[in-house]
Amino acid sequence: MADYKEIISAYKDLPGGIIEAYHAIQKEYSYIPEDAVVAAAQAFDISKARAYGVATFYSYLKVGKRGKNVIRICESAPCHVAGADKVVAALEKELGIKMGETTEDGKFTLEFTECVGQCQATPLITINSKPYGDVTTEKIPGIIAEY
Ligand code: FES
Incomplete structure (x- = not known):
């Protein structure tokens, strides 16, 4: 998957590029990681507050903290x-969050x-x-318990 830094640099020199970059990042990650906002501020040479302001101004953009384990x-x-759909459902159920969200204790992000x-x-x-292959819904609790 494209790194958010790569995405940001692809839009760096375009007018309104920061919004396009946020869009592309959200498409890739289902949300905008906070670190990406900081990286965008640097790349577009604006303050962090301003970069954050742009990201939170549009209600369809979602900025989020990333958990300790992604x-x-x-x-x-x-x-x-x-x-994969079943795995998604099992993970969401196990962690009590939706894709793109982070658990309240900051431990996991999906x-x-x-x-x-x-x-x-x-x-x-x-x-x-670290990859886990051939995942089944039954294996999810055990895998999560490792963390
Ligand atoms: S499709 Fe290749 S690892 Fe999932």
Whole structure:
């Protein structure tokens, strides 16, 4: 998945680029990580407060804190076909949050990702970049308990 820094630099020199960049980031992550707002402020050479203001002005943009552990669910076609939807539902249920959200204790964030190149083990999730393949809904509580 595209790093938010790459996304930001792709829009850096366009008029109104920051809004476009936020859009693209949200599309990729389902929300705008707070770190991305800070990176946008730097890239567009504006204050952090201003970058934050732009992000929160539009109600369809969602800025969020990232949890200590970031769980990503691959939503590319092979994983999707293998039942990524069920994994998403199980994770949401286990953690009591929706995709793009962070648990109240700041421990977990749920994000989507694109194919991470481990399609032999679909459906796949990663936690802090460590891959877990062939995930089933039954395996979710055990995996989460490791953290
Ligand atoms: S499609 Fe999910 S890892 Fe490749």
